[in-house]
Amino acid sequence: MLIYGAGGHSKVIIETLLTINPNMKIQVYDDDVEKKQCLDFPVIHDWESISENSQIVFGLGNNNLRASLASTLKSKYKFCEAIIHPSSVVSQNSNIGKGTVIFARVVVNADSQVGEHCILNTGSIIEHDCIIDDFVHISPGAILAGGVQIGRASHIGMGAQILPLVKVGVNCIIGAGAVILRDVPDGSTVVGNPGKILSK
Numbered sequence: 001m002l003i004y005g006a007g008g009h010s011k012v013i014i015e016t017l018l019t020i021n022p023n024m025k026i027q028v029y030d031d032d033v034e035k036k037q038c039l040d041f042p043v044i045h046d047w048e049s050i051s052e053n054s055q056i057v058f059g060l061g062n063n064n065l066r067a068s069l070a071s072t073l074k075s076k077y078k079f080c081e082a083i084i085h086p087s088s089v090v091s092q093n094s095n096i097g098k099g100t101v102i103f104a105r106v107v108v109n110a111d112s113q114v115g116e117h118c119i120l121n122t123g124s125i126i127e128h129d130c131i132i133d134d135f136v137h138i139s140p141g142a143i144l145a146g147g148v149q150i151g152r153a154s155h156i157g158m159g160a161q162i163l164p165l166v167k168v169g170v171n172c173i174i175g176a177g178a179v180i181l182r183d184v185p186d187g188s189t190v191v192g193n194p195g196k197i198l199s200k
Contacts, residue, residue: 001080002054004069006030006038009119011057014039016085027054055080057099058117064171066117067135070099079116087167088120097134115152127164139176151186155175 001017003010006028017024028038032099035043044050056073057080064135070079082096086178088106090096096108096117108114108126111161111189120126130144133152138144141159148162151170156162168174168184175191175198184190189198 001025002027002029002050002055002056002077003038003059004029005059006032006035006043006176007059007061009061010038011104012122013059014041016083016101016103020083023178027176028059054078057101058082061119061137063135063137063155066162067153070117070135082114091128109146133170142174 001024003013003026010028014026017026025110028041028043030043033045037043050065054077056077058069060066079099081098082100082102084090084102085104087104088102090102090108091110093110094108094112096114099117100114103122105123106120109128111128112130115130117135118132119137121138122178124138124141125143127144127146129147131149133150135153136150137155139156139158140189142156143161145162145164147165149167151168151172153170154168156174157178160174160176160178162180166180166183169186171187172184173189174180178191178195179193180190180195188200191198
């Protein structure tokens, strides 16, 4: 497994992978040559040393950067299947896309769809019938009620709550602790309880 990125997000991916399989072979790559170590793993900076058979997962929190890199690398490298921490509860009737990482104590309930290269962070809850597009980040403790839809590359902040059947558009930012009562247009930043559009 090759993890692209050597920051804090990568550390949590490493620990998740080793929880799944303590003997997993892991490489960590980063463009920043100043980064030398990620937990117990040396950071490599040379793509030529990476086998084309490697499976890649992005250890990057920036949604649009993950999207750009996925577009660049998809013709040459394989993206891993979803990585799911053993303490998470993921319905067998849900669908999880490639490259998505589901961290500890996440719940994904029945008939929810999660796209590719998403991050479902620690303790987040995705209720039944939610649709989460590619490159979305659901932060720790966020709650999506039943039937919520989240557009591509949107970021849902820590502890945010989104009420049933609400649609959040593409490239939106939902602030930490926000409570979203109604649909959010593309490109919006929403904060507060009840949620108010701060900017577009």
